[in-house]
Amino acid sequence: MKFRILNLPQTREILPIFLFAVFSGLLLPGVALAQTLPQIDTHTDSGGSFTNYQPNGPTNEATSPFFQALGSNGRTCQTCHEPGDAFGLSLTDINNIYTATNGTDPLFAAVDGADCIDQPNSHTMLLKHGLIRIMLPISPTTYNGSVPNFTVKVTRDPTKCELSNANVQAACQAEFGPGYQCISLYRRPLPATNVNFLGNLMWDGREPNPITFGLTAALEQQASDAVTEHEQAASPPTSAQLSAIASFEEGLYTTQTSDNNAGSLDGNGATESPQELASQPFSYGLNSTNRPGFNENVFTFFSAWSSLTGTDPVSEAEESIARGETDFNTIVFNDGATKVTCSNCHNDPNVGNNSNNPAKIIHYGTDFAFDPTLDTASYMPTFSIQCIPPQPFSGVSGTSTVATTTDPSRILITGVCGDEGGVKIPSLHGLLARAPYFRNGSAATLATVITFYNTHFNIGLTSQQQTDLQNFLGAL
Ligand code: HEC
């Protein structure tokens, strides 16, 4: 049984295939219908609809390894990167799938779809916050083999899945080698679409860097790890399978295409569509903040709507989205040392990830256990990190030499003190289809994302600006 199509696509080509199968006598009982991901694949979401677009034409899901179970637990890439959720996975669908299958869908496999490997029936992290468990070593070396110049202490272990869990440490040694110690982190799936703009892979950038290794090679290595880890395959996929997965991902674009209040997002002078996204020029360093010539007007899809003056509901909705776009590009807030706009970090033109070369990985507070808006301390594990020798941490008030975090992230890859909490700057399309937000699922809605920015960075947004930014993000 296939339960993944809960969000029924409007344009799936099931009927013609079904009729063809019936009339040509091909349809046998028990034989699954071949499914095609159409070239233009539109789905509804909470704010209107979004579209996945494949410039190279439709994909036959029966033969594409992205949609095939390549390991031992029945999962496919689609299990966590669902076309109907803009190639991420929404909390709503996670709960729908749980209810429809009574928790037996492969998504809930104990390896990382349960709170811990030895608690196959506990899924609080996944069902409440949309989080998948990620196991990473803290000693004797980090994920990429560096010797860490810091120590990690577990200060809160709500899932009983950290250093004191012998089953986790046994799994850690099976994966990384004798003597290794691992901690469990909990993270949201990143969208497996719009990948052509990415300068780093995974929240902590731990997969090979596309800028150095080339995008295709980096995606292939990422897919190979996904198959052996999430899909629990005994051996990696073939190079033909890896190449098919990477080229499928490289041929995918997704954006919101209509808004319940503003109507079509590429009408009346606005230009947002996945086709338009596919034709955006891109190169590493394109709109780098490290170079002179940085253009803060990162999003321009809705600029034509900024001159509208109508007072009918559709015009007002369009004007709000356009104001949100301008606010995103221009409102200045004080990020500690430097003045920044949303578009400083999210600076890839019309995409919203970071286009610097190298792409930025930064520490900015979504992992702080004490942030009052995100309230991560109520459900996440916490860790305290101390450098060897002890030194004060940047971004932490006072001169404390201990940093407390719910996800040490980048430091667990590089092993270098100063990288604690570092996280990549994600792209911003198809957001409404894949709530909740941030790597720890701590913002249930876009309104919470904006409240976080407003309070954490003390921006002083008016309530009109907050509404406009929310409408703009929902239209991406
Ligand atoms: C059990 C759920 C799950 C499955 C199955 C899964 N992924 Fe993921 N995927 C994730 C999570 C969680 C992340 C983010 C992890 C992190 O950053 O530590 C991710 C990240 C990614 C990224 C990085 C995107 C970016 O912006 O950096 C790509 C690409 C990706 N997955 C592709 C795949 C492919 C291809 C497959 C199948 C071979 C697959 N995934 C299977 C959960 C899953």
Ligand code: HEC
């Ligand atoms: C200092 C750099 C920086 C600035 C400035 C910034 N962001 Fe972000 N943004 C990030 C990073 C890093 C993340 C990922 C954080 C995480 O998941 O822990 C993120 C995540 C997001 C997300 C969630 C995406 C997802 O898939 O979960 C949204 C939405 C967003 N930012 C919107 C904005 C808006 C709106 C502004 C301006 C008010 C803004 N950002 C300013 C760096 C920045």
